[in-house]
Amino acid sequence: MMQNPFNIDPQHARDEVEAFRRKLEAGMETLRNVGPIELGSTPREAVYREDKLTLWHFVGEKKPTAKVPILICYALVNTPWMVDLQADRSMVRNLLEQGEDVYLIDWGYPDGADRWLTLEDYIDGYLDRCVDTVRRRHELDAINLLGICQGGVFSLCYTALHGDKVRNLVTMVTPVDFHTPDNMLSHWTRGVDIDLFVDTVGNVPADLMNWAYLTLKPVRLNQQKYVGLVDILDNPKEVENFLRMEKWIFDSPDQAGEAFRQFAKEFFQENRLMRGEAKIGERVVDLGAIRQPVLNIFAEQDHLVPPAASKPLGDLVGSDDYTAIAFKGGHIGIYVSSRAQREVPPAIHEWLAKR
Amino acid sequence: MPEKGHDFIDQYQNFVREGWDAWSRQMEQGPGAELPGSEAMGRLFGGLDGYGEWLKSMAAGGDMGAMPMGIGGIPPFGAPLTGESPEVMTRRFEEWLSTAREALGMPGLGIGREQHEEQQALLRAALDYAQHFSRYQALLGRVHDRAAEALKAQGAVGTPTDPESLRALYDRWVNLAEQAYGEAALSDEFREVYASVVNAQMRLRVLQQHQVERLAVQLGMPTRKEVDSLGERLQAVRRELRHMTGLAAEVESLRAEVNALRGATAVPAKKTASATKAATKKTVSPTKRATTKKTSR
Numbered sequence: 001m002m003q004n005p006f007n008i009d010p011q012h013a014r015d016e017v018e019a020f021r022r023k024l025e026a027g028m029e030t031l032r033n034v035g036p037i038e039l040g041s042t043p044r045e046a047v048y049r050e051d052k053l054t055l056w057h058f059v060g061e062k063k064p065t066a067k068v069p070i071l072i073c074y075a076l077v078n079t080p081w082m083v084d085l086q087a088d089r090s091m092v093r094n095l096l097e098q099g100e101d102v103y104l105i106d107w108g109y110p111d112g113a114d115r116w117l118t119l120e121d122y123i124d125g126y127l128d129r130c131v132d133t134v135r136r137r138h139e140l141d142a143i144n145l146l147g148i149c150q151g152g153v154f155s156l157c158y159t160a161l162h163g164d165k166v167r168n169l170v171t172m173v174t175p176v177d178f179h180t181p182d183n184m185l186s187h188w189t190r191g192v193d194i195d196l197f198v199d200t201v202g203n204v205p206a207d208l209m210n211w212a213y214l215t216l217k218p219v220r221l222n223q224q225k226y227v228g229l230v231d232i233l234d235n236p237k238e239v240e241n242f243l244r245m246e247k248w249i250f251d252s253p254d255q256a257g258e259a260f261r262q263f264a265k266e267f268f269q270e271n272r273l274m275r276g277e278a279k280i281g282e283r284v285v286d287l288g289a290i291r292q293p294v295l296n297i298f299a300e301q302d303h304l305v306p307p308a309a310s311k312p313l314g315d316l317v318g319s320d321d322y323t324a325i326a327f328k329g330g331h332i333g334i335y336v337s338s339r340a341q342r343e344v345p346p347a348i349h350e351w352l353a354k355r
Numbered sequence: 356m357p358e359k360g361h362d363f364i365d366q367y368q369n370f371v372r373e374g375w376d377a378w379s380r381q382m383e384q385g386p387g388a389e390l391p392g393s394e395a396m397g398r399l400f401g402g403l404d405g406y407g408e409w410l411k412s413m414a415a416g417g418d419m420g421a422m423p424m425g426i427g428g429i430p431p432f433g434a435p436l437t438g439e440s441p442e443v444m445t446r447r448f449e450e451w452l453s454t455a456r457e458a459l460g461m462p463g464l465g466i467g468r469e470q471h472e473e474q475q476a477l478l479r480a481a482l483d484y485a486q487h488f489s490r491y492q493a494l495l496g497r498v499h500d501r502a503a504e505a506l507k508a509q510g511a512v513g514t515p516t517d518p519e520s521l522r523a524l525y526d527r528w529v530n531l532a533e534q535a536y537g538e539a540a541l542s543d544e545f546r547e548v549y550a551s552v553v554n555a556q557m558r559l560r561v562l563q564q565h566q567v568e569r570l571a572v573q574l575g576m577p578t579r580k581e582v583d584s585l586g587e588r589l590q591a592v593r594r595e596l597r598h599m600t601g602l603a604a605e606v607e608s609l610r611a612e613v614n615a616l617r618g619a620t621a622v623p624a625k626k627t628a629s630a631t632k633a634a635t636k637k638t639v640s641p642t643k644r645a646t647t648k649k650t651s652r
Contacts, residue, residue: 013521020522115583116590125597184540191550193557200557200564202583216540219532227525 020230027233034240037247039081042093044104048133052108055130057137058084060096066352068144068167069101071134073127073158075150076259077209078252080106082335083148086244089336094345100352101138105130105151109253115202117256119263120281123157131158131165142167144352149173149305149331153267156313157280160289168355170295170348173302173331175309176287176316179271182306184216189268194261204255216303245336274312287313293321295351297344302331323351444485473565480559487555490548498539502532 048055072092074080083104084092095102105127110117134143145166147155152174159166178186198204214221232238272278278285294317298310307326314322325347327334334340463471506528539545568578 008519008521008524012519016521112582113586116587121590121594181541184537187541187546188549191546191554193550193554196554196557196561200560202579217533218536219529224526224529 023233024230027230027239030233030236030239033236034243037240037244039079039086039244039248039251040084041087042084042090042096047103047137048130050126050129052110052114053126053130054106054108055133056104056106058092058096058102058104060093060102062097062099064096064101065099066101066349068140068142068352069103069134069138070095070144070146070170070348070352071131072102072104073130073145073147073151073155074105074107075148076107076122076253076255077150079248080104080148082248082332085248085336086241089341091335091340091345094341095349098345098349100345100349103130103134107253110203110256111254112203114256116258118258118281119154119157119266122256122259123154123280124161127154127158128162128165131162135165140167141165144168144170146170146172146348147174149175150263153263153273156273156287156290157278157285159292160285160287161280161283163289163291166292168293168295168352169290170297170351171310171313172297173299173305173310173334174296174313175267175305176313177271177274177309177311178268179274180306180308183309185212185304186268188212189264192264194264194269197264198257198261202257204257204260206252206254209255210250210252213304245332274316276316287316288318290317291319293323293351293355294319295323295325295348297325297327297334297347299327299329299331299334301329301333304331321355442489449482470569473562477559477562477566480555480562484552484555484559487548487552491552494539494545494548498536499532501535501539502528505531505535 043059044056045059046054047057072080072083074083084090087093092102092104107122107126131143131145135141142165145155145159145168147153147170149172152171153176155169155171156174156176159169175183180186201208229239229242232242266272266278270277273285273287276284276286276288294313296310296313298305298307300307311324314324327340327344329337329339334344463469463475506524509527509531564579568580571578
């Protein structure tokens with residue numbers, strides 16, 4: 001007779017299933033009592049608006065000590081509130097506490113009217129006007145720019161093309177080499193007929209983007225995560241945190257069709273940033289033109305932007321002052337984990353303070 | 356709308372329960388703890404297979420409505436036409452096609468010739484998509500089987516570190532499933548199949564859109580093609596306007612600089628420097644005035 005190799009006592013298994021059911025039933029009360037979930041906890045003021053975009057200036061409890069403000073350029077996918085998810089998980093709040101003066105670009109939710117926005121419109125247009133707004137407010141020629149993920153790619157392109165307006169550049173979980181062997185998204189994208197895709201769907205629906213992200217780890221993200229939720233159903237605060245993250249993940253904007261077309265083709269499919277051939281409008285992006293100090297922070301367990309995709313930046317920029325920091329965590333953990341709160345904002349502040 | 360919160364809770368409850376039940380159903384048969392090891396094994400892996408079938412049906416879009424995210428039917432992996440599984444869709448399509456084959460197989464003639472050809476192309480695209488989708492599903496099925504086999508192989512080894520709870524076993528299976536999926540997802544075959552299913556669906560949707568556009572024209576409604584054209588032209592005009600505004604600012608700045616230089620010949624050097632500085636500063640100003648609005652957060 002074959003032994004039960006997993007040492008699972010059948011009675012224990014039945015008890016476990018029953019306990020799980022009881023916990024699930026009892027936890028429903030917690031779910032019913034959860035109020036509205038909000039993202040973005042730090043006080044802020046809008047200092048510039050254009051189309052769907054808002055440029056936010058955060059207001060800390062004390063006056064900033066940094067003389068040069070920092071502008072955060074987030075990705076077009078998802079909303080930027082990952083950097084200010086809640087009071088105790090906020091990169092923004094921690095940067096303010098360090099004495100930084102923080103601005104954030106909120107790209108908004110594109111609709112059919114934004115279908116024809118190109119990367120040039122985003123980088124040479126919206127981003128440039130946000131930079132100008134901050135420069136004007138502080139009467140500075142150049143400010144600090146912090147780009148995140150796709151926003152990091154935008155920031156690299158911007159700095160290469162408008163170097164005189166950027167004093168220091170910080171990139172976080174930013175891909176540079178899109179063709180590393182472990183880059184699943186890029187691997188899948190390469191065979192897709194992007195022109196046919198964008199011509200057909202127009203703006204790329206947020207749900208479709210989310211679905212693609214979920215299929216990177218389908219069982220863990222579609223299943224195990226929700227089974228795990230049962231474990232915390234008796235803790236309203238934990239449930240609220242879970243649902244806040246859930247809101248951030250799924251409350252995401254559609255992608256402007258033309259910008260998506262260009263990004264998918266030039267960066268994901270043709271890896272042009274790495275090859276020095278990416279074009280914004282008519283201008284070629286030469287990362288070698290970036291002479292500013294560069295701080296590149298990547299996450300060691302990042303399944304969306306593998307570290308290998310970020311690391312080559314040091315060899316590509318023309319700066320003599322390049323620093324790389326490997327964070328022990330993932331693509332999201334780098335903003336919201338306890339470790340991130342302790343390590344990332346102070347590291348950025350210290351690096352900037354020395355320059 | 357007030358029911359929405361309850362809908363979510365019900366959906367979530369169903370979702371978690373179904374997944375977990377699929378795992379545990381086989382363990383629950385009959386009272387008593389005298390289940391022989393071999394039978395326990397059989398039930399355990401029976402549960403695993405049952406779970407696999409449930410998961411596959413979810414991936415096929417069959418039971419996606421029960422998920423809290425409500426992502427059923429989302430392309431490229433949901434069924435685009437009917438919300439049914441590709442197998443059902445293919446079968447129904449073939450049944451329908453066999454009845455219509457004679458007429459559709461005929462070349463189009465006369466005034467309806469173009470519509471006739473478009474409809475044939477649409478049907479061919481639907482069949483093509485269903486076939487690519489089936490390939491994708493088969494690939495996912497193989498990934499699941501590989502994970503299940505890996506778990507069974509671990510069981511056969513029977514190492515002392517084996518899990519002692521159903522949950523630990525589930526977590527172990529998830530790790531194996533993700534590992535198997537990760538390996539498959541980075542393969543050339545997956546890339547080819549993934550791209551083919553996306554591209555096939557887009558070809559189908561383009562043809563569907565043509566049909567809808569034709570209908571919209573007949574009803575005197577604006578079509579997406581027309582709206583897109585207007586949007587494209589408008590964006591081009593906006594770009595041109597910005598460019599001209601930028602040029603105007605540049606001209607203004609140069610004019611100030613020229614005036615400053617002209618003044619330099621008539622005034623002392625000290626004044627010239629300040630005028631030049633003022634002119635230079637003007638070029639830095641962004642073209643759009645910033646607005647300040649406080650929010651109560």
